[in-house]
Amino acid sequence: MAINAQEVKHVAGLAKLEFTDKQLDMFTGQMDEIIKMVQQLSEVDTTGVPVTTHVTDAVNVMREDVAAKGMDRDLLMKNVPESQDGYIKVPAIIDESEEG
Amino acid sequence: MVDYFEHDLTSLHAGLNNKDFSAEELVKETFTNIEKKDSKIEAFLALDEKKAIAKAQELDQKGIPTDSLLAGIPIGIKDNIVTKDLRTTAASKILGNFSPIYNATVMDKLNQADMITVGKMNMDEFAMGGSTETSAFKITKNAWNQTKVPGGSSGGSAAAVASGQIIAALGSDTGGSIRQPAAYNGIVGVKPTYGRVSRYGLIAFASSLDQIGPLTRTVKDNALVLNAISGYDKHDFTSSRQQVPDFTQGLDGNVKGMKIALPKEYFGEGVSEDVKAAIKKAVTTFESLGATVEEVSLPHSKYGVPVYYIIASSEASSNLQRFDGIRYGYRAQDVKNLEDVYVRSRSEGFGDEVKRRIMLGTFSLSAGTYDAFFKKAAQVRTLICQDFANVFADYDLIIGPTAPTTAFGIGEDIDDPVTMYMNDILTIPVNLAGLPGMSLPAGFSNGLPIGLQLIAPQFAESTLYKAGYAFEQATDFHKAVPTIGGKD
Numbered sequence: 201m202a203i204n205a206q207e208v209k210h211v212a213g214l215a216k217l218e219f220t221d222k223q224l225d226m227f228t229g230q231m232d233e234i235i236k237m238v239q240q241l242s243e244v245d246t247t248g249v250p251v252t253t254h255v256t257d258a259v260n261v262m263r264e265d266v267a268a269k270g271m272d273r274d275l276l277m278k279n280v281p282e283s284q285d286g287y288i289k290v291p292a293i294i295d296e297s298e299e300g
Numbered sequence: 301m302v303d304y305f306e307h308d309l310t311s312l313h314a315g316l317n318n319k320d321f322s323a324e325e326l327v328k329e330t331f332t333n334i335e336k337k338d339s340k341i342e343a344f345l346a347l348d349e350k351k352a353i354a355k356a357q358e359l360d361q362k363g364i365p366t367d368s369l370l371a372g373i374p375i376g377i378k379d380n381i382v383t384k385d386l387r388t389t390a391a392s393k394i395l396g397n398f399s400p401i402y403n404a405t406v407m408d409k410l411n412q413a414d415m416i417t418v419g420k421m422n423m424d425e426f427a428m429g430g431s432t433e434t435s436a437f438k439i440t441k442n443a444w445n446q447t448k449v450p451g452g453s454s455g456g457s458a459a460a461v462a463s464g465q466i467i468a469a470l471g472s473d474t475g476g477s478i479r480q481p482a483a484y485n486g487i488v489g490v491k492p493t494y495g496r497v498s499r500y501g502l503i504a505f506a507s508s509l510d511q512i513g514p515l516t517r518t519v520k521d522n523a524l525v526l527n528a529i530s531g532y533d534k535h536d537f538t539s540s541r542q543q544v545p546d547f548t549q550g551l552d553g554n555v556k557g558m559k560i561a562l563p564k565e566y567f568g569e570g571v572s573e574d575v576k577a578a579i580k581k582a583v584t585t586f587e588s589l590g591a592t593v594e595e596v597s598l599p600h601s602k603y604g605v606p607v608y609y610i611i612a613s614s615e616a617s618s619n620l621q622r623f624d625g626i627r628y629g630y631r632a633q634d635v636k637n638l639e640d641v642y643v644r645s646r647s648e649g650f651g652d653e654v655k656r657r658i659m660l661g662t663f664s665l666s667a668g669t670y671d672a673f674f675k676k677a678a679q680v681r682t683l684i685c686q687d688f689a690n691v692f693a694d695y696d697l698i699i700g701p702t703a704p705t706t707a708f709g710i711g712e713d714i715d716d717p718v719t720m721y722m723n724d725i726l727t728i729p730v731n732l733a734g735l736p737g738m739s740l741p742a743g744f745s746n747g748l749p750i751g752l753q754l755i756a757p758q759f760a761e762s763t764l765y766k767a768g769y770a771f772e773q774a775t776d777f778h779k780a781v782p783t784i785g786g787k788d
Contacts, residue, residue, distance in 0.1 A: 208659070215617060215662040216624070216642045217655055226652075227659065233718050234660055238606035241676050244683070251678035252685055254508045254538070255734030255758075256495050261537045275401045279628035290626060293638045 202235040204228065302329050304464040305781050309373060309521045312467065316364050316372045323356035323364065323372030327416055330374045334418070334465050340446060342438045343460035345379050346387050347419040355416050364414075370528055371414035376469035378457050379420040380427055380503040381512065383407055386417070390503045391435035392425045394623050394630045394649030404501020405536065406470060406512050406529045413528045421456030421469055425651045426620070427477055427505045429453050430723050433714050434653040441710070443485050444748055444782045448707040451481030457515045458485040463782060468516045468525050472502055474509045475608050476702075476727025479739035482515055483702035483751020486741045486780065488522045488768065489515045493758045494734030495540035497526075498533030504619040506612035507538075509731040518778060519740060519768040523547035526761065542759050550762055551769040556590035558767060559695045565601040566700030566726055575701045578743030578750040582699065585774050586767070596695070598687040603680050604728040605721055609657075610664045610677035611732070616654075617661025623649065656717060685733045692757045697767055701726055702739040702751030730755055738764040741777035749777075 205228045212219055212227075219227060273286070282289040302312070302321055315321050321329075331349050338344055356372060364371045377383060380390040382400035384407070389395045403411070410417070424434040432440045432455025440455045442448035443462035450459035454471025458481035461469050471478040473491035482489025490513045497512045504510065514525035530544040562583060567576055583593045625631040625645025632644035650658070664673035691698060703723060713720045730737040735755055742752035752771070756763040772778050 203663070211659055211663045211666065214666060215658050216621075216646050217650075217658065218643050218647050227656065230656060230717050231659060231663070234609065234656070234721075235663070237718050237721070238610055238660075238673065238677075241603060241606050241610075241680055242672070244600070244603060244676075244680050246676060246679035246683070249679040249682050251675060252681040252732075253678055255685065255732075256538050256540070258495070258538050258540070271401065278401055279398055281625065281628070281631035288626060290641060291635055291637055 202232050202239065302326055304467050307467065308518050309370065309467060309524050312373050313369050317366055323359045323416070324353060326372065327352050327356040327374055327418070330418055330466065337463055337465050338460075340441065341443060341459050341463050341465070342440050343422055343456040343463070343465065344376070344419045345389060345391065345422050345437055345456065348386050348417055352416050352418050359414055368414055369524060373415055373468070374418045374466055375410060375415045376419055376421045376457060376460050376466045377407070377417055378423055378454050378469070378471045380423060380472055380505075381406060381470060382501040382503065383417060383420065386420065388420065388503070389437070390426050391423045391437055392650065392654070393436040394645070396436070396630060398628055402501065405498035405533045407501065409529050415528070418466060421454070421460060423456055424453035425654050426503065426616070427453040427472055427474055428616070428653050428657050430476070430480055430720055431708075431714065432456060432481075433710065434651055436651055439710060442707045442748070445707070447709055448748065449484070449710050451484035451703070451707060453477040454489070454515065455481045458482050458487060458489065461485070461515050461517060462487050468514060468521060470512055470529070471515050472510055472512050473731065474505050474612060475724045475731050478513045478515060479727050479737055479751065479753060480703050480724070482739040484707040484749065486749030486777070487515055487517050488519055488738065488740045488778070489513065490522050490526060490738045490761070490764065491730065491736060492526060492530065492761055493540070493736045495538055496736070496759065496761065497529050498531070498536040498539045500533055500535035506615040507619065508615060509612055511731075519765055519772050520548060520551055523551065523765045540759070545762055547761055547765050550766040553770045553773045555586065555767055555770045558591040558697060560586055560591050560593045561596040561691050561695035561698045562593055563598040563601065563691070563698060563700055564595050565598050568602070570722060570725065571701060571704045574745035575703070575705060575750055578745070579699070579701050579752060582742045582752045582771065585771060586699070589770055589774060593699070596691050598691065598729065600680060600683045600687050601725070601729055604684060604732060605725050607677045607680045607684065607732060608724065608728040609660060609721055610673050611681065613657040613661035614664045614674050615661070617658045617665065620654070620658055625649070653717070681732050684729050688729070688733045688735060696756070697763055698755040700753050702753040703727070706745050706748035706750060726753060734758060736761045736764055738768050740768050740772060741780070742775070743777060744780070
């Protein structure tokens with residue numbers, strides 16, 4: 201096994217995902233196969249080979265530090281699932297049960 | 301009735317210009333045709349009929365200038381390209397009700413060219429997939445055989461063009477998502493050089509690989525659309541300041557002296573005999589046109605798939621963090637606390653393939669695995685780029701198949717991710733190296749189209765179009781028309 205259910209559960213936690221037991225089974229099996237497939241890279245000798253993280257010759261682009269008008273606030277709120285008085289509404293950050 | 305199978309963009313422009321038909325007539329007939337055909341193909345996720353007709357009327361009133369080659373002509377847009385006030389979902393439940401408040405740069409450019417958006421095209425969820433089956437909303441069918449997949453992820457775009465519902469569409473290509481569906485549907489699809497087209501407003505999947513490009517029935521139509529959408533954009537710092545040539549220049553059928561490379565790895569295990577035979581015939585066609593074709597080696601090709609799935613998934617896991625149920629998109633109901641909003645919204649909103657990629661990406665980037673996975677993949681990516689550089693030192697163009705087989709059956713591979721991923725083996729290296737690639741029709745097997753892939757050095761799209769046009773003019777494959785969902 202390249203990965204077990206416990207590890208899959210841990211990665212899911214990092215990715216803010218949760219699985220039912222049945223899903224965990226399925227994802228563990230598939231992740232195991234996928235990881236085995238990608239592990240064939242270990243046979244390539246990459247000693248001293250630099251990494252490629254992008255394929256553009258672009259360099260940092262600077263601009264004058266001048267204030268510019270942003271997007272309209274009402275427009276930005278258009279797709280917000282829940283709002284109140286112009287603010288985005290979310291449930292309590294601290295769970296009641298965690299208090300005290 | 302304007303039949304798209306009897307037209308290209310140039311003849312549609314002439315028709316509008318000579319007033320053989322008005323833009324309003326063209327747009328209305330397009331919607332009538334979509335209503336008739338799309339019940340069989342299911343390529344559209346949304347239609348924008350009212351606005352499209354209003355725009356056509358406005359254009360008719362103002363008159364279409366002779367130099368506005370694309371004005372008044374309908375186009376379809378892949379649903380991961382944001383369109384102001386027109387629902388954009390990336391075929392995901394998590395964006396099911398998302399109404400963009402701005403236009404992608406390519407949309408602004410198409411609007412400047414006075415093209416008319418008729419609707420949004422189905423795709424694999426967040427462009428993750430090669431069959432359009434991971435869409436949360438519908439299963440699009442191949443234009444040539446409705447029991448087969450249209451390919452993906454730009455399956456809706458490809459099937460709609462191939463079935464004659466629209467003359468052109470935009471797609472996006474991260475590992476083959478324009479070229480493979482173009483191959484499966486017998487049309488022309490181009491993934492431009494990384495940076496040629498602005499990604500501003502393209503819902504990000506893998507930011508170092510994603511690129512928007514056109515799907516059309518002919519090579520020249522494709523060049524005309526790429527002309528309209530290319531160029532530097534201050535909203536995308538990875539867009540290139542390179543000069544954009546007129547891609548229709550050099551479409552003269554002349555490839556005499558062109559040096560073409562044929563990688564032996566592109567005829568390896570997994571590539572079916574019918575596909576090999578069609579590509580070998582294409583080689584003969586190019587030779588008869590005066591090009592030289594020689595076998596070369598891209599030794600690291602076989603590592604393209606593992607490199608891609610690590611890099612693309614890692615970038616995706618980072619990009620898709622933004623879908624948290626707070627500012628837009630799906631939010632789970634009956635949640636107790638903020639953590640629950642994140643976890644439940646994402647778990648209920650994303651489909652299985654997207655979850656697999658997020659998981660693989662998160663795993664590849666986590667402490668303890670980063671060096672063996674992400675860093676290793678980024679190093680092998682360098683070797684893949686060097687393979688191409690070595691070949692392009694001596695050759696103008698690389699040719700090979702676009703996909704190892706013709707379109708597979710709906711439901712056939714969907715539960716087997718590794719088999720599905722291997723289908724991308726011939727298209728992926730092009731994205732990893734940021735090169736431009738084209739797929740164009742090169743034959744049929746059992747009534748299903750076969751795609752020929754052309755690959756050029758960075759910013760040499762003109763070479764693709766020149767060679768593609770010469771091949772197209774020397775062959776009849778692009779003239780074939782599907783019967784179901786096609787002519788009746």
